[in-house]
Amino acid sequence: MNIDQHLDPSGLSLAPSPHFRNGITVRSLMLDVVIALLPATVAGIYFFGMDAALVTASAIGGALATEAGIARLRGEPISIRDGSALVTGLLLALCLPPGVPLWLPVVGAIFAIAVGKALFGGLGMNIFNPALVGRAFLVASFPTLMTTWRWPVGSGDWMAGEFDALSTATPLDLLRYEGVMTPLTDLFVGRVGGSLGETSVLALLLGAAYLLARGVIDWRIPTAYLGTVAVLAGLFGVNPLFHLFAGSLMLGAFYMATDYVSGAVTPGGRVVFGIGCGVLTMLIRIYGGYPEGVTFAILLMNAAVPLIERFTAPRRLGGGGESSAH
Amino acid sequence: MASELIVIFVGAALINNVVLMQFLGICPLLGVSRTLSMAKGMGAAVIFVMAISSMVTWGLQHYVLEPMSIEYMQTVAFILVIATLVQFVEMVMLRYSPALYRALGVYLPLITTNCAIMGVALLNIRDNYGFIETVSHAVGSGLGFILAIILFAGIRERLERADVPAPMRGTPIALVVAALLSMAFMGFAGFGVADMFGL
Numbered sequence A: 001m002n003i004d005q006h007l008d009p010s011g012l013s014l015a016p017s018p019h020f021r022n023g024i025t026v027r028s029l030m031l032d033v034v035i036a037l038l039p040a041t042v043a044g045i046y047f048f049g050m051d052a053a054l055v056t057a058s059a060i061g062g063a064l065a066t067e068a069g070i071a072r073l074r075g076e077p078i079s080i081r082d083g084s085a086l087v088t089g090l091l092l093a094l095c096l097p098p099g100v101p102l103w104l105p106v107v108g109a110i111f112a113i114a115v116g117k118a119l120f121g122g123l124g125m126n127i128f129n130p131a132l133v134g135r136a137f138l139v140a141s142f143p144t145l146m147t148t149w150r151w152p153v154g155s156g157d158w159m160a161g162e163f164d165a166l167s168t169a170t171p172l173d174l175l176r177y178e179g180v181m182t183p184l185t186d187l188f189v190g191r192v193g194g195s196l197g198e199t200s201v202l203a204l205l206l207g208a209a210y211l212l213a214r215g216v217i218d219w220r221i222p223t224a225y226l227g228t229v230a231v232l233a234g235l236f237g238v239n240p241l242f243h244l245f246a247g248s249l250m251l252g253a254f255y256m257a258t259d260y261v262s263g264a265v266t267p268g269g270r271v272v273f274g275i276g277c278g279v280l281t282m283l284i285r286i287y288g289g290y291p292e293g294v295t296f297a298i299l300l301m302n303a304a305v306p307l308i309e310r311f312t313a314p315r316r317l318g319g320g321g322e323s324s325a326h
Numbered sequence B: 001m002a003s004e005l006i007v008i009f010v011g012a013a014l015i016n017n018v019v020l021m022q023f024l025g026i027c028p029l030l031g032v033s034r035t036l037s038m039a040k041g042m043g044a045a046v047i048f049v050m051a052i053s054s055m056v057t058w059g060l061q062h063y064v065l066e067p068m069s070i071e072y073m074q075t076v077a078f079i080l081v082i083a084t085l086v087q088f089v090e091m092v093m094l095r096y097s098p099a100l101y102r103a104l105g106v107y108l109p110l111i112t113t114n115c116a117i118m119g120v121a122l123l124n125i126r127d128n129y130g131f132i133e134t135v136s137h138a139v140g141s142g143l144g145f146i147l148a149i150i151l152f153a154g155i156r157e158r159l160e161r162a163d164v165p166a167p168m169r170g171t172p173i174a175l176v177v178a179a180l181l182s183m184a185f186m187g188f189a190g191f192g193v194a195d196m197f198g199l
Helices: A026-048 A050-073 A084-094 A103-114 A130-141 A171-178 A184-189 A201-213 A220-235 A240-245 A249-256 A267-287 A294-312 B002-015 B026-031 B036-065 B071-096 B098-107 B109-113 B115-126 B131-159 B171-188
Strands: none
Touching: A026 A050, A026 A084, A026 A201, A026 A249, A050 A084, A050 A103, A084 A103, A084 A130, A084 A249, A103 A130, A130 A294, A130 B171, A184 A201, A184 A240, A201 A249, A220 A240, A220 A249, A220 A267, A240 A249, A249 A267, A249 A294, A267 A294, A267 B171, A294 B131, A294 B171, B002 B131, B002 B171, B026 B098, B026 B109, B026 B131, B026 B171, B036 B071, B036 B098, B036 B109, B036 B115, B036 B131, B071 B098, B071 B109, B071 B115, B098 B109, B109 B115, B115 B131, B131 B171
């Protein structure tokens, strides 16, 4: 619904509530997310080289072009200026292996925007996080490309000059298949194999602190998500910090699970949502067929959001003892 | 034995979810998922028919069809069992919950042709399950169906308010949701259920 449609000829705007405006727009929120993701993007380019920059550019380009093309098809004003497609493209790029051929991020971005978002009616209507829809689609369609990792620059210095890039495994792969525990400092800084923007916990935390300080994201989902993972890791007898720092958990917990559209919005629902993501992530990491479970965990919980919100809707003021959710 | 039952059960409910991984029972999933209450009613009816029909068809296969060497009658015999059970459910529902009976409408008798029920009955035989394993498989599959249809109903209630492009409204967008949900369920692929329960 476009508020402008209700513009009265007298110049007075007639629109349903809320009427209070505070200057926060979709665009300013998306801009904040992009700013928050800059450290992780820069870290990805620093560790994995120019290829990472090209992958990022392809994903963003694909997302923006798809968004513009669909707006054109639907005869709506071009909506790429709201920045949401930019964020989707960037998030998708950050959870791709750094050395993929450049058509892959484009295909993923097209799927993410077209199927993950536009078919549902565009911004604010989608059920699943579009970037994760794109990633899951790529994992299902191109499993080999999506699990071919690279050594970050600097970790293979002893072979410098011999090869352009070396393939490797992620810390979660190493623990699972070879029983090798990656040093926590490497995990924290990001000097490990993995997706382009997921490796540097430090960079992701910097951005997350910015988002929390600006009030862009709520603390409940990340806290519940990370807390659950830490507790379960402890129960499974693995250092909780390893599971917190490894894989795409930080990226998922702060930037994807907190999506306003596909994540839960009720306060209680956010806690349930975060715990559910944590449980599923750890179950997949420990018992699943895939070494990493963040993508699937968040998508599965996205599917459960309508039900979670139904049972965690806040009481209406004056609604009495009974929940007035219905 | 117990470990095997758990593996079959979790496998049927999540890893090989009858709807989202084996793509059986899509018609009720699309037809009766408009509201949560209808989905619950359908889910209950399906798990009931699935569990009982699996038990009866298992006995039928092993004590009638095989001794008489008339396995080729399997399809007809199984459908007869399922249809009878559906009639029974219809009568009970009409008596005790006429509102749900009307809400489910044609989809209630159509449980007879719900391929998930026939599919589960046939899978029990194909995989050489014993009687207890058959029960575990059928109840697991039924719960998997309930999980899928309830998740689905929640999502569809939300889609009612979404600005879905006109050509995609209704069944098309429901199929897209089913596809995306199925992608999310890939996360359960290869789950080591046996490890999980320390078996």
